[in-house]
Amino acid sequence: MNNTNIILVLVVLTNLKLLGSSRLGASIRVVAMQGVVLGLLPVLAHTNELSLRYAVLAAGTIALKGIVFPWFLFRAVREAEVTREVEPYVGYVTSLLAGVMILAVSFWMCERLPMPETLASSWLAPVAFFSIFAGLFLIVSRKRAVNQVLGFLVLENGVYTFGVGLAPHTSLLVEAGVLLDVFVAVFVMGITIFHINREFDHIETNRLSTLKD
Amino acid sequence: MILVLVFLPLLAGLAAFALRSPAVRRGLLIGTALVHAALTAICWKTTPGAALGGWLALDAAGLLFLSITSGLFLVASFYAAGYLGQQANKHTTDVEEGMLFDNAPEAVFIGCLLLFLATMTLVTVSQHFGLLWVAVEATTLASAPLIYFHRHHRSLEATWKYLLVCSVGIALALLACFFLGVAATPPNGEGFPLVLTELVAKAQQLQTPWLKAACLLFFVGYGTKMGLAPLHTWLPDAHSEAPSVVSALLSGAVLNCAFLGLVRVQQVCVAAGLGAFGRDVWVLLGLVSLVVGAVFIIGQTDYKRLLAYSSVENMGIIALGVGLGSAGAFGAMLHAVNHAIAKAMLFLLSGNILAHYQTKNIAQVRGLLSAAPVTGVLWVAGFLAITGTPPFGLFLSKFTILKAAIDGGRTWIGIMFLVSLGVIFIGMTTAFFGMAQGVPDKVASGPANRDRWWQIAPPAVLGLLVLWLGLAVPGPLNNVLRQIAATLGDAP
Numbered sequence: 001m002n003n004t005n006i007i008l009v010l011v012v013l014t015n016l017k018l019l020g021s022s023r024l025g026a027s028i029r030v031v032a033m034q035g036v037v038l039g040l041l042p043v044l045a046h047t048n049e050l051s052l053r054y055a056v057l058a059a060g061t062i063a064l065k066g067i068v069f070p071w072f073l074f075r076a077v078r079e080a081e082v083t084r085e086v087e088p089y090v091g092y093v094t095s096l097l098a099g100v101m102i103l104a105v106s107f108w109m110c111e112r113l114p115m116p117e118t119l120a121s122s123w124l125a126p127v128a129f130f131s132i133f134a135g136l137f138l139i140v141s142r143k144r145a146v147n148q149v150l151g152f153l154v155l156e157n158g159v160y161t162f163g164v165g166l167a168p169h170t171s172l173l174v175e176a177g178v179l180l181d182v183f184v185a186v187f188v189m190g191i192t193i194f195h196i197n198r199e200f201d202h203i204e205t206n207r208l209s210t211l212k213d
Numbered sequence: 214m215i216l217v218l219v220f221l222p223l224l225a226g227l228a229a230f231a232l233r234s235p236a237v238r239r240g241l242l243i244g245t246a247l248v249h250a251a252l253t254a255i256c257w258k259t260t261p262g263a264a265l266g267g268w269l270a271l272d273a274a275g276l277l278f279l280s281i282t283s284g285l286f287l288v289a290s291f292y293a294a295g296y297l298g299q300q301a302n303k304h305t306t307d308v309e310e311g312m313l314f315d316n317a318p319e320a321v322f323i324g325c326l327l328l329f330l331a332t333m334t335l336v337t338v339s340q341h342f343g344l345l346w347v348a349v350e351a352t353t354l355a356s357a358p359l360i361y362f363h364r365h366h367r368s369l370e371a372t373w374k375y376l377l378v379c380s381v382g383i384a385l386a387l388l389a390c391f392f393l394g395v396a397a398t399p400p401n402g403e404g405f406p407l408v409l410t411e412l413v414a415k416a417q418q419l420q421t422p423w424l425k426a427a428c429l430l431f432f433v434g435y436g437t438k439m440g441l442a443p444l445h446t447w448l449p450d451a452h453s454e455a456p457s458v459v460s461a462l463l464s465g466a467v468l469n470c471a472f473l474g475l476v477r478v479q480q481v482c483v484a485a486g487l488g489a490f491g492r493d494v495w496v497l498l499g500l501v502s503l504v505v506g507a508v509f510i511i512g513q514t515d516y517k518r519l520l521a522y523s524s525v526e527n528m529g530i531i532a533l534g535v536g537l538g539s540a541g542a543f544g545a546m547l548h549a550v551n552h553a554i555a556k557a558m559l560f561l562l563s564g565n566i567l568a569h570y571q572t573k574n575i576a577q578v579r580g581l582l583s584a585a586p587v588t589g590v591l592w593v594a595g596f597l598a599i600t601g602t603p604p605f606g607l608f609l610s611k612f613t614i615l616k617a618a619i620d621g622g623r624t625w626i627g628i629m630f631l632v633s634l635g636v637i638f639i640g641m642t643t644a645f646f647g648m649a650q651g652v653p654d655k656v657a658s659g660p661a662n663r664d665r666w667w668q669i670a671p672p673a674v675l676g677l678l679v680l681w682l683g684l685a686v687p688g689p690l691n692n693v694l695r696q697i698a699a700t701l702g703d704a705p
Contacts, residue, residue: 113422155384181351
């Protein structure tokens with residue numbers, strides 16, 4: 001098993017841990033870990049053409065996803081004097097089972113797609129899809145606004161995983177732009193969560209239900 | 214030149230965060246808008262050179278949407294300056310629930326407005342799909358604080374939905390960009406960059422299954438932002454809770470920017486011989502949006518939500534037009550221009566009505582024509598324009614699209630189109646004429662409620678523009694529309 005596959009296995013495990021996790025703090029730490037692990041992916045996936053570009057990209061990703069985001073999200077959560085439960089719509093065991101199902105479907109789906117030869121590992125695409133679907137699942141199945149941000153980050157990590165596999169074709173400018181956008185997105189979302197705390201004394205999105213037809 | 218267009222509002226926006234004097238800030242807003250519009254006007258005379266190795270360039274479609282964005286922003290900046298002068302430094306009472314709330318600091322509002330202009334400009338000049346994605350996501354982030362200008366729980370809810378729904382949608386568009394990257398890597402060959410001109414030139418080498426998958430994901434991603442049903446859920450909330458001037462920009466400029474992203478995808482699809490596949494998706498989403506718009510317009514009680522659903526409907530018409538081939542695409546582009554102008558006008562007027570009547574409920578607004586005559590007359594004119602009554606521009610563009618449907622032998626689509634328009638016309642007539650006629654109540658006829666120049670001039674200018682476009686489509690505009698339509702129809 002090469003380095004890339006070890007990272008991909010870690011990504012799968014962090015996703016499953018996230019689906020079964022009941023504590024908000026633990027969830028933030030797991031997503032941070034996933035970010036750090038994924039930050040190493042471009043360096044390890046393209047060892048034969050190691051360059052400054054990948055090093056910069058890896059450093060930026062790790063700094064943002066491993067340090068800045070968790071710090072910022074912990075700050076946003078700390079302001080809310082509420083229980084630190086995740087409060088899911090879908091129970092933890094059911095979520096885990098759904099996660100395993102999603103994983104199986106992702107592998108089944110990618111068996112049937114014509115994969116380009118440039119992909120660093122045959123597991124890359126299925127794991128990427130697994131992260132994307134798991135992220136979407138987390139967004140719809142959790143009440144807490146912070147959890148929805150975490151779901152968005154997992155989704156973005158999935159897209160990033162797929163992108164890294166194709167790194168020769170994307171350029172540093174675009175990657176930096178994407179990273180910047182995600183950074184600002186989490187920043188703006190974090191501020192919004194802070195305001196939701198202050199306005200409602202809670203961060204449960206199911207109570208954001210005044211506007212409808 | 215292109216770099217100036219992007220960096221001018223960017224730097225002005227950053228400066229606005231730092232400036233202390235409100236008067237200087239508002240001057241900066243209007244000044245930047247004026248210079249930006251003037252530069253855009255020069256682009257019609259001389260095509261600016263490409264920048265960043267062809268990643269930034271202004272083609273016909275880019276020029277059209279840049280002009281819409283820049284023009285609307287100029288008009289809206291005057292309204293915004295007046296509006297901010299009225300809203301400055303005071304607690305405001307909420308019109309629906311009567312609670313007190315604060316507004317966001319004005320520096321943040323103006324700064325974000327200018328950053329918003331910078332990001333929208335970047336969308337229109339991006340030729341590279343990755344850069345286009347970065348720009349579209351950036352428009353979401355720059356506009357989210359604008360929706361949360363009134364700091365109370367409903368606008369917060371709207372902002373959260375907008376941020377989350379659009380960010381998730383657009384994240385899927387990023388996946389689509391990577392799919393496009395896979396499609397652009399022929400087996401055993403060197404991949405080529407995701408620049409529009411390159412992709413169109415080498416379209417025959419693209420791998421079809423990946424291109425199709427990318428196309429569908431782009432529709433989900435940018436379709437969310439464009440407000441195509443059933444992905445429109447954020448749109449009525451954001452449009453109804455944002456300040457009216459922001460609603461005008463969201464509806465007139467942002468939806469069109471997302472539409473431009475999809476136009477780029479369709480241009481690649483057409484070049485790769487997948488035009489018919491793309492057009493089927495356009496028609497499907499267009500019809501669904503039309504029907505959803507019609508259903509929610511009938512019996513709508515909130516006039517800003519009514520306008521928002523009308524935007525869903527009009528985006529549906531535009532999508533339908535593109536789906537009907539070259540002739541329909543011409544109508545769709547014309548409709549995009551007309552709709553942007555008419556809808557921005559109506560949203561600005563809805564801000565006036567909200568200021569006069571202190572309510573967003575259609576049933577509680579009566580006698581607009583006698584309480585605020587100028588706003589009232591413009592409101593009725595705007596209604597006639599948006600429903601496509603001659604001689605306004607929307608009549609011409611809707612008719613072009615209908616003709617494209619009938620000429621193309623797609624009678625059923627034409628009939629569905631007409632029926633939806635009829636239902637929407639009835640729904641909007643009851644709402645608009647109920648508001649215009651009757652006897653106003655005490656709040657609305659008070660002396661403090663006279664229309665001010667900044668409330669009247671911007672929508673009046675937009676009204677005249679959409680009337681002009683209905684009487685004659687100017688030659689240069691016609692040329693640009695033809696050039697775009699030619700890239701969206703299959704070559705003979």
